[in-house]
Amino acid sequence: MGAALGHASFVAGASGFSYGFIMLFGKRERVVNRILIVEDEPLTAFDNETMVADAGYEVVATLDRFADAVATLDREKVDLILCDVRLTGERTGIDLAKVARDRGIPVIFSTGLAPDNAAELVVGCLLKPYSERTLKAALKAVDQHLAGEKVKAPKGLTLYEKAES
Numbered sequence: 001m002g003a004a005l006g007h008a009s010f011v012a013g014a015s016g017f018s019y020g021f022i023m024l025f026g027k028r029e030r031v032v033n034r035i036l037i038v039e040d041e042p043l044t045a046f047d048n049e050t051m052v053a054d055a056g057y058e059v060v061a062t063l064d065r066f067a068d069a070v071a072t073l074d075r076e077k078v079d080l081i082l083c084d085v086r087l088t089g090e091r092t093g094i095d096l097a098k099v100a101r102d103r104g105i106p107v108i109f110s111t112g113l114a115p116d117n118a119a120e121l122v123v124g125c126l127l128k129p130y131s132e133r134t135l136k137a138a139l140k141a142v143d144q145h146l147a148g149e150k151v152k153a154p155k156g157l158t159l160y161e162k163a164e165s
Contacts, residue, residue, distance in 0.1 A: 037062040038083040066091030085111040097121040119160040
């Protein structure tokens with residue numbers, strides 16, 4: 001028989017014990033699971049990939065060019081793009097953010113200086129340099145923000161209202 005609303009149920013399983021809670025105490029599923037990283041600096045790209053994966057997210061790809069990022073968006077499900085403003089080649093992260101906005105995919109700029117029109121394009125800007133702790137906190141805050149929750153952004157992250165196409 002099920003537990004009454006708001007009461008815990010206790011389950012003993014083969015791998016140990018766990019407490020299950022009815023939705024009143026339930027943990028919501030993350031909005032962001034699959035992240036595309038677009039960064040022109042190889043060391044930063046590698047660090048981001050490692051930190052994002054260590055935080056429990058799936059890294060769809062780590063790329064440095066606009067065209068490669070758009071091609072990935074064409075064939076993969078992406079929940080969030082972590083993108084530098086400057087990319088390898090002619091096109092920029094601003095161009096990618098416009099494409100992503102039109103497809104309903106949120107973007108966080110990871111940059112030293114946010115562009116003036118960032119609030120029109122992205123869900124947030126994370127100022128470089130940042131630590132693993134800051135990146136993890138920023139990803140969690142963006143996930144909560146996208147879920148419609150009130151969020152206090154960690155230091156170094158500016159959140160914007162959802163960019164409309």
